Amino acid sequence: MDIEKFIARRKQLGYSQFSLSQGICTQSTLSKFENRKQTPALPILERLCDRLDLTIAELNEDDPTSINFASHKLDQIEENLMVENYNDAIINLQQIDYQKLRSNQGRLQYCYLKGMFLAVSNTNDAEAELYFRRILTELDPKQSTMFTQLSYLGLGIVADHQHDDETATLMFNKVQLYVATSLTEGIADFRTKQIFRLLTLMFYLATYLAEHDRLDQSNKLLDEELDVSSQRHVTYYVTRAKFLQAQNSWKLNHDIVKLKSLLSETLIFAKFNRNQVVPKQVAKLLRKLEKKNKVKQKS
Helix, strand or coil, X not given: CCHHHHHHHHHHCCCCHHHHHCCCCCHHHHHHHHHHCCCCCHHHHHHHHHHCCCCHHHHXXXXXXXXXXXXXXXXXXXXXXXXXXXXXXXXXXXXXXHHHCCCHHHHHHHHHHHHXXXXXXXXXXHHHHHHHHHHHHHHXXXXXXXXXXXHXXXXXXXXXXXXXXXXXXXXXXXXXXXXXXXXXXXXXXXXXXXXXHHHHHHHHXXXXXXXXXXXXXXXXXXXXXXXXXXXXXXXXXXXXXXXXXXXXXXXXXXXXXXXHXXXXXXXHHHHHCCCCCHHHHHHHHHHHHHHHHHHHHHC
16 A cells, blocks of 8 residues: 555645544554554545545555556556557566455456467467466356456467467367357447457457468458447457458458558557557568569569
8 A cells, every 4th residue: 555645645735644633533543554554444544535535546556465456457468468569568467466366357367368468479388378277277167257268269379379270279169159149149238348358359269260261251250340349439459450351351362452441541540559560560561562563563
């Protein structure tokens, strides 16, 4: 708990320890909190914070052992992964001690994010698999949360890296069934985080389909992903979905005008979402396109 923030606010508002404690607690109780870090009873602390226009959550924001700090950091990491900001993702992951996470939800999210980082950055497939297996066997044994589906996704990515086609197909088929069922039954009641995770499932499934030359299926899924993004005003995956559509268009030898249009849209969303990876990929594809045009002109 950031007691210095509490003291700074008290002084900023002109309260002495005596005046702040009036009607709430003794000055001795407040002094022990500020000087000896002896936290008073929760109702007392809440009233003291309320008088300073603070919340207890704000005092816990920068405390690595607090639920609020961990939740905020985990959400930051999830955003980092969605925009491919792997450097910040690993820095934020290093600030969280798994053993000190107090909620099962926090442990689920941590294992998913750590496993996903290792898998998509192709850093350590074996360790990534351990995190996904922990979700399935220990943290979500009834396999009732979306983290089970995200674990199937991660295991599919790992298996694909290792050219284990049987396992990869099995895992991605599970993901495909879940996505199809979710879209059919409706996602109106999905909370924002659930939408983020559904889009994650859809994007990496579309990527897998594209890499295995199932381009029509990939494009259909990407169209559905863009529809969901539009309906729920979520743009994190639009950048990557647009670029994957452009890559599919390239493989299918679509009209150059359509391809360039997709790349232009990709760059717009990349700038909006602060994605620094995709613009480099766009530049590389444009160089291929220019080279292809020169060959055509010569022939």
